[in-house]
Amino acid sequence: MQAARQGFARVCPPVPHAGKGRVLTYAGAVQGLVPSGKPETCLVAKAAPTQRDTGAVEPAMADPVEHGITATQANSLRHGPDERGHFGGWYGGRFVAETLMPLVLELEQAYNTAKADPAFHKELDFYLRDYVGRPSPLWFARRMTEELGGAKIYMKREELNHTGSHKLNNVMGQILLARRMGRTRIVAETGAGQHGVATATVCALFGMKCVIYMGATDVERQSPNVFRMRLLGAEVVPVTAGAGTLKDAMNEAMRDWVANVADTYFLVGTVAGPHPYPAMVRDFQSVIGEETKEQMHAAEGRLPDVVVAAIGGGSNAMGIFHPFLDDPSVRLIGVEAAGCGLDSGKTAASIERGSPGVLHGNRTYLLQNADGQIDEAHSISAGLDYPGVGPEHSWLNDIGRAEYVGATDTEALDAFQLCTRTEGIIPALESAHAIAYATKIAQTLPKDTLLVVNISGRGDKDIFTVAEHLGVKL
Amino acid sequence: MSRIAARFQSLAAQGRGALIPYLEAYDPDLETSLALLKAMPDAGADLIEIGMPFSDPSADGPVIQAAARRGLKAGATLPGVLAMVAEFRKDNAETPVILMGYLNPIEAYGYDRFCTDAAKAGVDGLIIVDLPPEEADVIEKPAEDAGLDIIRLVAPTTSDDRLRYVLSHASGFVYYVSITGITGTRAASTDDLKAALPRIRAATTLPVAIGFGIRSPQQAATAASIADGAVVASALLATLADTLDAEGKATAETLPRVLEQIKALATAVQAGTVSADQPA
CATH class of the missing domain: 3.40.50.1100 (Rossmann fold)
Incomplete structure (x- = not known):
């Protein structure tokens, strides 16, 4: 099953051209x-x-x-x-298990505090200019x-x-926030591996433990990024559930977070997930x-x-x-x-x-x-x-x-x-x-x-x- | 009085807690899971939790994930789950049935219609894993109108302030998630449970059931006597999975082995012994 999804199995079969109409x-x-x-x-x-x-x-x-x-x-x-x-x-909203609710609320508060703190922006600007290259x-x-x-x-x-991508803009903001919150372990999901590489990079920069969940199919088709993450010191965990893509990696990252709430920061890579992630990632x-x-x-x-x-x-x-x-x-x-x-x-x-x-x-x-x-x-x-x-x-x-x-x-x-x-x-x-x-x-x-x-x-x-x-x- | 309240009251009068076994609907097929559901009360189930399979159960461990996949593969849908409960109710009017699952299939079904249909089928309560009270306005009114309890999960991470807030939105009973983690992965110690219960009792008068990580009869007995009930899920699903053939089909072993396990759990819960230092 897994093997069948890889390689040419993911190439589209020939289909008749479909019009732009919203066929349901x-x-x-x-x-x-x-x-x-x-x-x-x-x-x-x-x-x-x-x-x-x-x-x-x-x-x-x-x-x-x-x-x-x-x-x-x-x-x-x-x-x-x-x-x-x-x-x-x-x-939007906050549709998470009760175990995670206190964390989501704590994150929102921490982010609001950081957002209002000129020192946070000064620090972020420094890294964006001299490390990200903005x-x-x-x-x-x-x-x-x-x-x-x-x-x-x-x-x-x-x-x-x-x-090599926009992902570092967000990751830099969130890693500085995770540090302010005293977290020492970072988990993240990744699809193409760009967010995973960006996350592994800042974890290397700040000496933090990093676990990246990546669908097994994606591990296969994005192997250069997998190697990069491992070089950067991250643990890359292939996820075999479902089709082994980003959705499954997201599920597994959330399970990790639920199980390791005390020391772990979930570094979401896109403008989705429970509030405040969509707004926070957008801001960064x-x-x-x-x-x-x-x-x-x-x-x-x-x-x-x-x-x-x-x-x-x-x-x-x-x-x-x-x-x-x-x-x-x-x-x-x-x-x-x-x-x-x-x-x-x-x-x-x-x-x-x-x-x-x-x-x-x-x-x-x-x-x-x-x-x-x-x-x-x-x-x-x-x-x-x-x-x-x-x-x-x-x-x-x-x-x-x-x-x-x-x-x-x-x-x-x-x-x-x-x-x-x-x-x-x-x-x-x-x-x-x-x-x-x-x-x-x-x-x-x-x-x-x-x-x-x-x-x-x-x-x-x-x-x-x-x-x-x-x-x-x- | 609701079936849930009546059941907890009569168990309290007997001086013991409830055994709440879990089954995943359509796992591994409709016929088997319906037969299991019907046989559960005689095996010693005081209340029954039925899992509504979802494609992305992000708070569940590998055992329940696999059960949900089998259920979906066998064609589980919410109308199908409700039909199962209706079938069960033909022969059983007393045992409370609680549906547990994720929000999206209910949202797709439609909140009003789902609550009406669930109540009509004989469902007593809902546990919606990814619906904190902050977002629960979509279903609280229709559930109340239909007479369904909304059972709330609380966790070791839930602060005292938050307990009061969450439990102000609870009815039926309170489900204490005894560990910070996903289902079926680890167990809380008896001491942890003993320390947690007064905190919850201070915030509610509802009965409290403990779940996540309860596997053995002894653990179930301990949890049911410290609190008012013990939920056993992954351990039963693992047994069921173990009896399936290479194609994942039920065998002659499937029902007897799961029911035998429920009987052993029930015997221990009914004896009501608290083990001193065993992990619960």
């Missing part, structure tokens, strides 16, 4: 299976696309109160979540722009961070969007028109989106992994093909069946191979502030090669999904449109997977 592949999305306990207000459908098609700049929030936003917050989309950790009164550049992709002949494409170079990743805003202003004297980022759990996207939430002229596009196609049944597009439910501590869009059992996700990219998404994305989707689309395995592979060939930048397969959609729409946009695509990671880790899919033996 996942039964949970079918009308009538929407939870009846849910407030009616949350049944608001995806905002009508006409808002943006007609150039209207207001986010589609017909009635802010319906989404649980109080009058004081009505002018900003950046104040979420509420004190319960809910976005729009429904998504700020990361905003690069004008001249050759790709010329080849596509449309919008001006800029790339936010998160792949230039130490450890928002440096991406803040820099982008400044850098675009310096380069072009104005805001970008379109920002595109890949979505697995959604941390790189949330990081680049969040500083732009209150700039309604900036179109925000999250690209989910469509896998073999949105309607193929082998996808990781939780927002596009899932329905709201509760998993891993939060309520959010999930790939699930009519009985509320979680489906296995599929993506060529281990980092996007997850049946859920951060709860703030679910909310941004429902209110129409961000658009969520899909890019298939094949489109990502094509974009991977295009980016490498035209810009000399080998992107991570995760980021290649964002590039795929960005190149698709760039061709249709006027030449004065400013489009930013977040290059969330570098692709050295993926060359074996790509070679295999291209039929090249290394």
